[in-house]
Amino acid sequence: MTSYQPLPDNAPASPPRYKPYHGPAGGWGALRSVAKAWVGSDNALKNIRALLKTNQNGGFDCPGCAWGDSPESGMVKFCENGAKAVNWEATKRRVDAAFFARYSVTSLLQQSDYWLEYQGRLTEPMVYDAPSDRYLPISWDAAFALIARELNKLTNPDQAEFYTSGRASNEAAYLYQLFVRAYGTNNFPDCSNMCHEASGVALGQSVGVGKGTVTFDDFEHADSIFVWGQNPGTNHPRMLDPLRDAVKRGAQVVCINPLKERGLERFQHPQNPLEMLTNSDRPTNTAFFRPALGGDMAMLRGMAKFALQWEREAQANGEPAVFDHAFIAEHGHGVDEYLAVVDATPWSHIQAQSGLTLADIELAARMYCRGKRVIMCWAMGITQHRHSVPTIQEIVNLQMLRGNIGVPGAGLCPVRGHSNVQGDRTMGINERPPEALLDAIEKRFGFPVPRRNGHNTVEAIHAMLDGRAKVFIGLGGNFAQATPDTERTAQALRNCELTVHISTKLNRSHLVHGKQALILPCLGRTDIDLQADGPQAVTVEDSFSMVHASNGQLKPLSTQMRSEPAVIAGIAAATLGKQPVDWHWLVADYDRIRDLIGDTIAGFSGFNQRLRNPGGFYLGNSAASREWATSTGRANFKANLLPDTLLDERVRASGQLPDLIMQSMRSHDQYNTTIYGLDDRYRGVRGQREVLFANEADIIRLGFQPGQKVDIVSLWGDEHVRRVQGFTLLAFDIPAGQAAAYYPEVNPLVPLESIGVGSHTPTSKFIAIKLERAREDGRIL
Numbered sequence: 001m002t003s004y005q006p007l008p009d010n011a012p013a014s015p016p017r018y019k020p021y022h023g024p025a026g027g028w029g030a031l032r033s034v035a036k037a038w039v040g041s042d043n044a045l046k047n048i049r050a051l052l053k054t055n056q057n058g059g060f061d062c063p064g065c066a067w068g069d070s071p072e073s074g075m076v077k078f079c080e081n082g083a084k085a086v087n088w089e090a091t092k093r094r095v096d097a098a099f100f101a102r103y104s105v106t107s108l109l110q111q112s113d114y115w116l117e118y119q120g121r122l123t124e125p126m127v128y129d130a131p132s133d134r135y136l137p138i139s140w141d142a143a144f145a146l147i148a149r150e151l152n153k154l155t156n157p158d159q160a161e162f163y164t165s166g167r168a169s170n171e172a173a174y175l176y177q178l179f180v181r182a183y184g185t186n187n188f189p190d191c192s193n194m195c196h197e198a199s200g201v202a203l204g205q206s207v208g209v210g211k212g213t214v215t216f217d218d219f220e221h222a223d224s225i226f227v228w229g230q231n232p233g234t235n236h237p238r239m240l241d242p243l244r245d246a247v248k249r250g251a252q253v254v255c256i257n258p259l260k261e262r263g264l265e266r267f268q269h270p271q272n273p274l275e276m277l278t279n280s281d282r283p284t285n286t287a288f289f290r291p292a293l294g295g296d297m298a299m300l301r302g303m304a305k306f307a308l309q310w311e312r313e314a315q316a317n318g319e320p321a322v323f324d325h326a327f328i329a330e331h332g333h334g335v336d337e338y339l340a341v342v343d344a345t346p347w348s349h350i351q352a353q354s355g356l357t358l359a360d361i362e363l364a365a366r367m368y369c370r371g372k373r374v375i376m377c378w379a380m381g382i383t384q385h386r387h388s389v390p391t392i393q394e395i396v397n398l399q400m401l402r403g404n405i406g407v408p409g410a411g412l413c414p415v416r417g418h419s420n421v422q423g424d425r426t427m428g429i430n431e432r433p434p435e436a437l438l439d440a441i442e443k444r445f446g447f448p449v450p451r452r453n454g455h456n457t458v459e460a461i462h463a464m465l466d467g468r469a470k471v472f473i474g475l476g477g478n479f480a481q482a483t484p485d486t487e488r489t490a491q492a493l494r495n496c497e498l499t500v501h502i503s504t505k506l507n508r509s510h511l512v513h514g515k516q517a518l519i520l521p522c523l524g525r526t527d528i529d530l531q532a533d534g535p536q537a538v539t540v541e542d543s544f545s546m547v548h549a550s551n552g553q554l555k556p557l558s559t560q561m562r563s564e565p566a567v568i569a570g571i572a573a574a575t576l577g578k579q580p581v582d583w584h585w586l587v588a589d590y591d592r593i594r595d596l597i598g599d600t601i602a603g604f605s606g607f608n609q610r611l612r613n614p615g616g617f618y619l620g621n622s623a624a625s626r627e628w629a630t631s632t633g634r635a636n637f638k639a640n641l642l643p644d645t646l647l648d649e650r651v652r653a654s655g656q657l658p659d660l661i662m663q664s665m666r667s668h669d670q671y672n673t674t675i676y677g678l679d680d681r682y683r684g685v686r687g688q689r690e691v692l693f694a695n696e697a698d699i700i701r702l703g704f705q706p707g708q709k710v711d712i713v714s715l716w717g718d719e720h721v722r723r724v725q726g727f728t729l730l731a732f733d734i735p736a737g738q739a740a741a742y743y744p745e746v747n748p749l750v751p752l753e754s755i756g757v758g759s760h761t762p763t764s765k766f767i768a769i770k771l772e773r774a775r776e777d778g779r780i781l
Contacts, residue, residue: 027268079237093120157184165476166418169538186454198388208629221409224371229381233263292355324403373409423541464492484750548616653717
């Protein structure tokens, strides 16, 4: 029988409290937060140097978000949450063999995600031992041999799943995809499947490239910026600077989000002495609209319908055109079909689905049409719905009507999450790879690459659940917590013969393991990467398609920690020998990997030479040059219908109407599944995460009181019960009928089958729920 040992409560947290926050984004609160993270790293002196090297030439790329670097120089080029990410990674606390000797896996499972990662950096390879229910030390060679044995005994390469986190560098991602394709599969579930997959699909069909068309400089020239479904104050804090600068110079900044997030309202710049000393701030918007969850497409359709009406009036009255007819004639395809759909969409449908008044939609349309150079930004508030692909294509349609693509100060800007999630896809981490990529790999390396599509994240979970996949290897990330339908995902992992995680810190995925399991400790972005031929740099690609080098600055905590490329090379060499390359020779000098990237990946010719430029280089974007790599050779207007209803038919099949529609979101002390602390400063929450934000009138309507604890039940017409327990109701400024809660705590409520059409992205921003009284009621002050 497994023995339980009391675990130290050494992860600091505030007492539970809720008090609305009235200050600006940034400011003194941000400085206090940075200081707390710095001191809490237990490595404060060394981390001063690390912070000053963050996002600097010759330094390392922030391991947080994918927002691009300002071309301006300066000593401090990190934000509050970037500082948290750096100090979280650069701690001197260790999770080593002695740690695992003290604690069983079963006892560790009782701890919070925050507690697990707080324990420190993984410092040596570990293997799960079932009789003792503990992880034990294993040599690197033995670990590689175990992986090779399990992979090579599979009857089909498609029985293995190879996951990738957006933290992985270009070099690691390229080596990984080369190994996996040489092994024989395109099974590449990755984090992009859960965030911006809809952006890639939609943009690829509309403009021919699945990336944004703008650069950092375009924000300085835009006269209108629309921000859809995004919370930059928490998720991309460095974006607040260009937003407030735009407002200051007289540009329109229009924010569309159900929650009035503080970063979308006002910002106090921590590096502005006058603002800090006078406790002043500046606005980050000129207008704010709060649609229903999932109502963005209806709002966009209404804006297009108003623009069409004004275009016809302008033609009738001999006034200047509203549409850019030259752009449409030279570049557009399908505009007549699209405008016919716009005409046929009833105003009643638009108003009901958007959750806005026609006056609101008209105002937004007028602000859009007044702009000469408009940027449209969006994030997961747009991409995690069933109809996300059509919604993004509606953004593109509206931009094309006025020629707002491919000119300075205008374009499309999907703001990516993790620091290299875009680069990983560029490197070939793609379960549905383009033929050109496969042709280039086959030509360069001389082996027949697999041509059949592989598994995305949701498909990989299904394959592990039903036994079609038997080995799971995770290059970074926290798969068990990042994915939907948590209990079913956990069962899928437990079904595997082997699970392998290449990680920097302990997380729950290590504890929800297969019959055999390995934890392989890797270097992080802050660590010096020393290989046979000397210190190495890796590269990343940001949301603006800028590629730049990252050089670690801190000595690793252990000589047992290996870089991601070195770990991949070890697995590949044990599994495939020296086919199709000498893997160990490649990782002795990463220039050799970059030479192969230059040979096979479009846009990377002369990679090593171009990387020497300060700030890196711009990959380019065909759509930004008004060259359309689409099936028609033109920019495609997509004539999508508005959904008849936003409520999925399987929710309706449950026989119940939802009490509320809930979205999942991050707290301010969080990055993806990494929890830096239990506070959410901008929303007034301290010391807790199991909370449900709801409109006070809804709380009372449903028979509850603010502060009361409830269980949340997801509605879906199948045999599975999806419930999370003991969430505290917080009366919050949120539109009626909506609710919000933190992930990964509410990921158990997202059905595995509830995915975006065309994207397979879990619909984490539209969850139909019922509330039930918690078994143990309690209140917070």
